[in-house]
Amino acid sequence: MDASSNSETSQDTLYDEIKSFFDSAPPLKDGPDISRKLKEFIGKNSQSKGGVAGSRIVCVTSGGTTVPLERRCVRYIDNFSSGHRGAASTEYFLKAGYSVIFLNRRGTCQPFCRSLPQDPLLECFEVSKELNVQVRQSHSEVVKRAIGEHCAAVEEGLLLKIPFTTIFEYLQILQLIGMSMKDHGRCAMFYLAAAVSDFYVPWQSMVEHKIQSASGPLDMRLVQAPKMLSVLRKNWAPTAFCISFKLETDSEILLAKADMALKRYNMHAVVANELLTRKEEVIVVTSNEKISVRRGKTEAEADADVESPLIKLLVEKHSAYIGDSDS
Numbered sequence: 030m031d032a033s034s035n036s037e038t039s040q041d042t043l044y045d046e047i048k049s050f051f052d053s054a055p056p057l058k059d060g061p062d063i064s065r066k067l068k069e070f071i072g073k074n075s076q077s078k079g080g081v082a083g084s085r086i087v088c089v090t091s092g093g094t095t096v097p098l099e100r101r102c103v104r105y106i107d108n109f110s111s112g113h114r115g116a117a118s119t120e121y122f123l124k125a126g127y128s129v130i131f132l133n134r135r136g137t138c139q140p141f142c143r144s145l146p147q148d149p150l151l152e153c154f155e156v157s158k159e160l161n162v163q164v165r166q167s168h169s170e171v172v173k174r175a176i177g178e179h180c181a182a183v184e185e186g187l188l189l190k191i192p193f194t195t196i197f198e199y200l201q202i203l204q205l206i207g208m209s210m211k212d213h214g215r216c217a218m219f220y221l222a223a224a225v226s227d228f229y230v231p232w233q234s235m236v237e238h239k240i241q242s243a244s245g246p247l248d249m250r251l252v253q254a255p256k257m258l259s260v261l262r263k264n265w266a267p268t269a270f271c272i273s274f275k276l277e278t279d280s281e282i283l284l285a286k287a288d289m290a291l292k293r294y295n296m297h298a299v300v301a302n303e304l305l306t307r308k309e310e311v312i313v314v315t316s317n318e319k320i321s322v323r324r325g326k327t328e329a330e331a332d333a334d335v336e337s338p339l340i341k342l343l344v345e346k347h348s349a350y351i352g353d354s355d356s
């Protein structure tokens with residue numbers, strides 16, 4: 030067998046795995062509602078900015094997906110991600126003039142909430158003797174800013190938040206977004222910061238009820254979750270600018286793995302990060318360079334979040350990509 034027929038066979042296997050994933054996934058409860066919101070959001074943003082060419086839309090994915098172990102789920106396997114990267118990046122994309130579809134894990138960090146205390150409702154407000162609720166003086170600045178910026182983005186129709194929990198929901202919604210963005214050409218961007226499960230229990234082989242501990246040790250087979258990056262690039266949104274992430278805990282293998290993902294999935298860039306230093310430094314890997322992006326040293330600096338210089342760099346690369354198509 031020659032190399033090209035080998036790669037065709039592995040493509041076919043991938044497409045079979047993807048088909049079997051979608052065929053067997055429990056249908057999205059609110060699929061039609063999500064499709065309608067996407068259509069409205071993309072249509073409105075194209076119109077208000079004078080057509081597709083003037084309107085850049087990015088889909089930011091954020092947080093980890095869960096893998097349920099039972100259909101009536103009591104137990105699940107989770108993927109690590111606080112959602113900080115996605116939330117912060119969304120804020121910087123909005124500042125850069127993008128409209129953002131924020132595909133986020135329920136309960137993880139949200140845009141404009143990063144500076145709020147951990148337990149916002151209880152810590153931010155106080156009740157007066159007359160039972161009036163008011164913002165504590167010490168928090169009034171951050172609360173005002175968070176609410177103001179969030180409301181502005183939502184009311185101006187620049188931010189669409191879509192939540193997911195399981196890997197089934199995540200991949201089905203990503204497909205809907207990909208296909209809705211197809212006509213948005215090169216002005217569409219995917220920024221895939223979510224931590225997506227590599228293994229899952231297929232719905233048809235999942236037990237209905239809570240697994241009983243009395244049955245002894247748990248012996249369960251997880252199958253490999255198909256990587257959707259190549260189908261996103263090839264079929265769902267072939268002209269969109271696509272950035273995926275690579276997280277490793279071992280710095281020795283990080284860049285090689287990022288390089289591999291770049292080539293295998295035909296990404297425009299891969300953002301490589303290490304678990305322990307992910308908030309300080311990331312490396313943007315493209316076909317011809319590896320650029321280290323670091324955050325500023327003090328909180329006061331404009332680049333206090335690593336996402337600030339990161340998004341600036343990616344916006345430049347996206348502009349070059351859009352410009353390329355004009356020439």
Ligand code: PMT
Binds near residue numbers: 109111115223227
């Ligand atoms: O949320 P924080 O706490 O701020 O942390 C941010 C982060 C470390 C989670 C983020 O910066 C990051 O690195 N996200 C990707 C982590 C990851 O799970 O990488 P991966 O090697 O499993 O996946 C690589 C890429 O393939 C990802 O872009 C993912 O969207 C995609 N993927 C993964 C599995 C799968 N079945 N299908 C996919 O498409």
